[in-house]
Amino acid sequence: MDNQKAFDNALFGVRAQGRLSKSSAGRCAYREASGAKCGVGHSMPDELYDLGFDDGDGVNIKSVLGMDPAIAAHFAGCDTDVLDDIQIAHDSASDLTDFESRMQALADRHNLIYTPKQQ
Structure with missing residues (x-):
């Protein structure tokens, strides 16, 4: 996994599901009951996901990386600031x-390639 792949997974994954991922309590979630995923959640393999990642009030990706060595290894090629910014872009977005818009700005900031949505 590298920065561009994590970015693309988030951008295209959220587009494909057609909505942001929110828990039943209204908080952003790596995985929600319906199967929707947050931006970073689209790069997290199902076999490495743990319900504890969504326990509490918004466990950030830097904390998740510290919780599980397998997740840390999976994201080893990614800059944690990029992952954190992907999470913030999702969690702060109103729609x-x-x-x-947030993902386009993130791409510019981190020298990633943003692919505009096809109309």
Whole structure:
């Protein structure tokens, strides 16, 4: 996994599911009951996901990386600041249009390639 792959997984994954991922309590979630995933959640293999990652009030990706060596190894090729910014872009977005804008700004900031949504 590298920065561009994590970014693409988030961008294209959230677009494909057509909505942001929120828990039943209204908090952002790596995985929600319906199967929707947050931006970073789209790069997290199902076999490495743990319910504890969504326990509490927004466990950030830097904490998750410290909880599980397998997750840390999976994301070893990614800059944690990029992962954190992907999470913030998702969790702070008010809707999908806002998410797109935040992801475009993130791409510019981290020298990643943003692919505009096809109309």
